[in-house]
Amino acid sequence: MTRHILRLLAFGLALVGLSALPAMAAFKLKGEPKIALVIFTQKNDGGWSQALDEARQRLEASMGVKIPVVENVPENATAIRPAVELLISRGFNIIIGSAFGYSDTFKELSEKYPDVAFLNPAGITNGPNLQSFYGRTYESQYLCGMAAGAASKSGKLGFVAANPFGLVNWTVNAYALGAQQVNPNATVTVIYTGAWNDPVKERAAAEALIEQGIDVIGQHVDTPATQIVAQEKGVYATGHHRDLREFAPKATQCSSVWVWDRFLEPEIKKIIAGDWTPPAYGAFLSIKEGGTDIACCGDAVPKDAADKITAEREAIVNGKQVYAGPLADRDGKERVPAGQVLSDADLWKMDWFVKGVISQK
Amino acid sequence: MADFILNWLVVSPAFAVPFALAALGLIVAEKSGVLFLGAEGFMLVGAMTGAGALITMGGHPLLALLVAMLAAALVSLIFAFLVVVLRVDQIIAGLSMVFLCQGLTSLISTQQGWTNRPISGLDPIALWPLSELPILGRLLFHQDAVFYATIAIFVAFHWISNRSLLGLRLKAVGENPDAADAAGVSVALYRFGAVLCGAALIGLAGAYLSVGVAKIWVDGMAGGRGWIAIALVIFARWQPWRALAGAVLFGCIEALIPRIAAAGIQVPQYFMLMTPYVATLAVMIWAALLRSPRTGQPAALGTPFVREERR
Numbered sequence: 001m002t003r004h005i006l007r008l009l010a011f012g013l014a015l016v017g018l019s020a021l022p023a024m025a026a027f028k029l030k031g032e033p034k035i036a037l038v039i040f041t042q043k044n045d046g047g048w049s050q051a052l053d054e055a056r057q058r059l060e061a062s063m064g065v066k067i068p069v070v071e072n073v074p075e076n077a078t079a080i081r082p083a084v085e086l087l088i089s090r091g092f093n094i095i096i097g098s099a100f101g102y103s104d105t106f107k108e109l110s111e112k113y114p115d116v117a118f119l120n121p122a123g124i125t126n127g128p129n130l131q132s133f134y135g136r137t138y139e140s141q142y143l144c145g146m147a148a149g150a151a152s153k154s155g156k157l158g159f160v161a162a163n164p165f166g167l168v169n170w171t172v173n174a175y176a177l178g179a180q181q182v183n184p185n186a187t188v189t190v191i192y193t194g195a196w197n198d199p200v201k202e203r204a205a206a207e208a209l210i211e212q213g214i215d216v217i218g219q220h221v222d223t224p225a226t227q228i229v230a231q232e233k234g235v236y237a238t239g240h241h242r243d244l245r246e247f248a249p250k251a252t253q254c255s256s257v258w259v260w261d262r263f264l265e266p267e268i269k270k271i272i273a274g275d276w277t278p279p280a281y282g283a284f285l286s287i288k289e290g291g292t293d294i295a296c297c298g299d300a301v302p303k304d305a306a307d308k309i310t311a312e313r314e315a316i317v318n319g320k321q322v323y324a325g326p327l328a329d330r331d332g333k334e335r336v337p338a339g340q341v342l343s344d345a346d347l348w349k350m351d352w353f354v355k356g357v358i359s360q361k
Numbered sequence: 362m363a364d365f366i367l368n369w370l371v372v373s374p375a376f377a378v379p380f381a382l383a384a385l386g387l388i389v390a391e392k393s394g395v396l397f398l399g400a401e402g403f404m405l406v407g408a409m410t411g412a413g414a415l416i417t418m419g420g421h422p423l424l425a426l427l428v429a430m431l432a433a434a435l436v437s438l439i440f441a442f443l444v445v446v447l448r449v450d451q452i453i454a455g456l457s458m459v460f461l462c463q464g465l466t467s468l469i470s471t472q473q474g475w476t477n478r479p480i481s482g483l484d485p486i487a488l489w490p491l492s493e494l495p496i497l498g499r500l501l502f503h504q505d506a507v508f509y510a511t512i513a514i515f516v517a518f519h520w521i522s523n524r525s526l527l528g529l530r531l532k533a534v535g536e537n538p539d540a541a542d543a544a545g546v547s548v549a550l551y552r553f554g555a556v557l558c559g560a561a562l563i564g565l566a567g568a569y570l571s572v573g574v575a576k577i578w579v580d581g582m583a584g585g586r587g588w589i590a591i592a593l594v595i596f597a598r599w600q601p602w603r604a605l606a607g608a609v610l611f612g613c614i615e616a617l618i619p620r621i622a623a624a625g626i627q628v629p630q631y632f633m634l635m636t637p638y639v640a641t642l643a644v645m646i647w648a649a650l651l652r653s654p655r656t657g658q659p660a661a662l663g664t665p666f667v668r669e670e671r672r
Contacts, residue, residue: 046477191622194634198584199575208623223579228479360622360630
């Protein structure tokens with residue numbers, strides 16, 4: 001998880017700022033479609049990979065096909081190449097990856113096997129038969145922030161995050177903006193643990209936040225430790241990756257969840273139908289296009305707030321922008337002028353915080 | 362402010378204990394002359410087994426810790442066999458144990474479904490009437506059983522190492538195995554025993570991470586703490602009390618980092634994440650300036666023993 005997301009920054013740079021290549025001919029699949037998923041960790045990791053595997057299971061049910069999964073294929077060419085080539089030799093021609101670290105090898109394989117379609121979440125490479133994709137998680141975290149703001153009595157929210165860079169910072173800022181929709185004075189104290197998968201540090205962070213009187217904690221790390229601490233201490237939390245009510249049913253009020261199947265199903269159908277032309281810089285999916293969504297709400301969110309969240313989700317689906325101007329950072333500097341929307345390039349390099357976010361430098 | 366400091370110090374032992382136990386485990390093994398680089402792996406074995414035992418068997422968490430110690434000792438049989446009997450290079454054997462344990466714990470926990478399952482954990486025990494003391498009572502006499510056990514283990518090791526024949530022989534095997542062998546001490550037996558005991562302590566350190574601190578098992582959760590323990594041992598020059606002091610230092614800093622952030626104190630966060638290592642460097646420089654160049658490293662560390670071998 002760490003590496004593939006860390007280097008997503010580069011994905012951002014690749015996505016934007018460059019002019020589109022000339023339109024390419026649609027990809028044509030040879031033979032019967034056979035789909036397989038290759039995962040870089042174990043499939044039931046409780047977070048990122050498990051969300052992908054659950055999408056696979058839903059795809060199997062809705063499309064009526066078998067989609068086998070290969071687990072624990074680490075993010076290096078010597079591991080990926082034989083696993084994928086074995087699948088291809090057995091007739092699989094739609095290969096779904098799972099990690100940033102697959103980018104280069106998938107690119108190389110997609111050139112070697114032009115008749116095979118490659119799809120890679122969190123990847124940064126694209127081609128005529130290769131497409132990378134990621135979700136606009138700030139939309140779902142914004143809605144979770146609303147739930148947190150509604151569930152909080154003190155107006156003091158916390159957030160346990162991994163590392164301070166664009167795709168984490170955009171969830172923190174969106175969380176604060178969402179909370180302030182419900183409670184204009186809400187603050188979000190964020191702690192960066194410096195690791196994606198260290199429940200010891202996450203617990204310490206959550207406990208420290210609760211000691212400071214914080215009563216709802218959001219998160220963007222890979223384990224449910226934050227939720228579990230919240231439940232132990234009788235406060236609330238919101239989750240990331242998957243519906244974390246599974247681990248902390250009382251505490252979890254809302255989760256930002258991956259719903260890859262909503263994006264993958266139409267995409268795979270296009271591949272099968274022969275009218276799939278991957279965009280030159282991959283797909284950056286909003287709630288409307290699949291990818292990310294919310295599981296909401298817990299019983300600490302009042303009914304009217306829950307309705308407001310549903311309405312706001314609807315508005316986002318209909319085009320409402322979380323990072324719409326005028327928007328200033330917490331030092332008062334204007335970041336998005338009125339009438340404009342923060343560009344994708346600025347999202348990926350976001351290193352500023354909105355008013356109400358309390359963090360270290 | 363007083364509350365802040367007290368809250369911080371009260372939770373610090375929980376972070377110090379894993380470092381202290383792992384470092385002591387390494388010292389036990391290395392006093393016998395076996396270079397032990399597998400700490401990270403054995404912490405994982407302990408962490409996973411502790412959580413797994415609690416999930417599958419229930420019962421008292423202390424029982425789970427005991428099972429974890431046994432499991433780590435059991436896995437260390439492989440390492441002991443490699444380095445003591447087959448005399449494989451100890452660096453390579455130690456490192457490969459880390460990878461073996463990473464794979465093994467990942468495989469077993471996946472198949473058993475132990476990942477991400479919340480577990481009950483340890484409750485603090487108040488040592489009445491000492492627990493009623495102001496400040497010190499909360500700090501030292503209202504902790505969980507493993508905290509008290511850690512202190513007892515350190516005292517016991519100090520006594521064994523300095524006051525008993527067993528300790529003398531252990532050190533002899535590590536310093537000069539030929540002399541120990543000539544005196545009728547079984548080098549192989551002592552090294553085997555030291556590796557097993559050391560691994561059990563490291564396993565306890567790992568189990569405390571999952572059962573006592575995080576109350577959850579996730580893949581690879583030792584998070585480099587085994588490597589830090591190795592650094593602690595070098596920094597402590599193989600002396601247990603210094604290792605304990607180093608562990609307390611690391612524990613206090615690890616507990617302080619999130620508290621500074623939560624209190625909204627504006628300190629550059631990368632500076633904070635760096636502090637434990639800066640502290641280590643500072644103490645090592647101080648120690649180097651202050652003392653004689655003797656490192657305290659067992660003289661035969663890393664050298665396989667072959668009876669009557671010419672050197």
